[in-house]
Amino acid sequence: MATLVSHPDEVKVISKRFGLGAANLDRYLELDGYKALQKALELGADGIINEVKASNLRGRGGAGFPTGMKWSFVPKESAKPKYVLCNGDESEPGTCKDRLIFEHDPHAVIEGAMIAAVATGSHDVYIYIRGEYRYLLEIMQKAIADAYARGFCGKNIFGSGYDLNVYWHGGAGAYEVGEESALMESLEGKRGIPRIRPPFPAVVGLWGGPTVINNAETLASVPPILLMGGKQYAEIGVERNGGTRLFQLSGHVERPGVYELPLGYNLKKAIYEVGGGIANGRALKCVVPGGSSVPCLRPEEIDISLDFDAMMKAGTFLGSGGIVILDDQTCIVKFALRTSQFYRHESCGWCIPCREGTDWLTKTLKRFHAGGGVAKDIDNLRYLAENMLGRTFCPLGDAAAMPIIGFVKKFREEFEAHLDGRPCPFGQHGALNPLPVLSH
């Protein structure tokens, strides 16, 4: 459904089957499907983990945790069953990559998750897909049924003596559930409220059993790693950041879309060459480089490498790879307000700093944008947000705070321009019913 784009700089590892009808199992088999799983069964657990470690694959959900290491944390012996859980609850604003994987290559996710199961000695895989993606859940249901019909899942897969079940699971609308512990709660039929850690899911996860949780894109990267070899995959990227990612260009960019680029690709080049520059010939004001929860970058800061470490050094995160581009006509205060409003809506209310913090941030920004801000609100916003950091069970509190700190720090002048009852310099009041303006 979603339109595919392409650019000569792309390196197609995960997206190589996009548009080729690989949701059909026969087609998937023609295009190297389920070969990596057979190889994995020969390699055995340690062999797989070594390849994945060598590949420098890091979690594509946003945190960038090394995948091979995550798998190695799962205890070999466990009294309770072990599980693999694929996180397809893609909900971070700016992120729309898993959608393409589920639509065009659902078997790659199944195969990757099955390899993760073999690597960790698990016999049950769950693939969780967000509720809004009903058509993708249906594609996945069919893919799983087809794989069972051929005997690729179930008892004694590929004559190896290994039993491996694959199940689908659907959500019902909750950003919070993309967080690993809330995801498990949701799969257990509860409100998606995060769990305290430790114990980590690798030790105590789904129904109390050791659980590996990986993003759909991470799992889809695993079959190609086993086929080409971890070392070769690592060489596509840069040091400690192996392979490719699906980067999603959105906002004020000439050619928005999902592009598969090697890690270490230059952000400026991604925007100006791959994305064709800023839409309508305007100038760039700001880039939110990794989904709505990461601190923004100013135009002079974007000449950097798209890898987890370089982005962290620049004070932001590679996150989900959702690159949101804002042109010079955009009001940062309004953008910050919309971001904050989202986190207020999605906060589960379990931790007070997040529940109250997101509400206060939203109210303050709303009043500010309506022209009712006072000078000390600017520092108050930052103070409020900084006091949410690290004080919640799950990272939603951080995700809500970090972008606001970034906007205040980097675009203070825009907040000042809204002071003293002045109307928004960009004339954007729109549909966000402002609160009554307080007297000064």
Next chain:
Amino acid sequence: MKFSEQLEARFSDMITHYPVKRSLLVPFLLYTQDEYGYITDPVIEELARRLEITELDIRGVISYYSMLRTKPGGKYNVQVCTNICCLLRDGEQMLAHVRGKLGVAVNQGVTPDGVFSVEEVECIGACAWAPAMQVNYTFHENLTPEKIDQILDEYRQKAAQ
């Protein structure tokens, strides 16, 4: 209550997926909503009995998830995204256009004939194809006011048939 044949089949399939019965709750609630238009009291009672949990527990789950509702929506629920990527591409104007076209005010959900309901929703994962909306589960992307008119007219015709 008795579930429809289709829901009953789904229930008996899904219940085998999990070691603990209540685990099917979230996706199954959504399937019942698709069938009955919303999650009805008898559905909650029946599920509480089958899953051996309290009705209150189920209501707690329902209130957490944005897509689950305990009141009827329109036959076609129009969900317009105004989150950041859609915002940058005039998502708010699209929402206003949908509301204007259907005559649905901000705090009012459903058209008098029950055909449409309108919701402002958070990110639906169409960021690179913004602005976007979903009508029930169908995505409509790269919207313009003209495109919206055409889409809504088609749904209206479908409802009249």
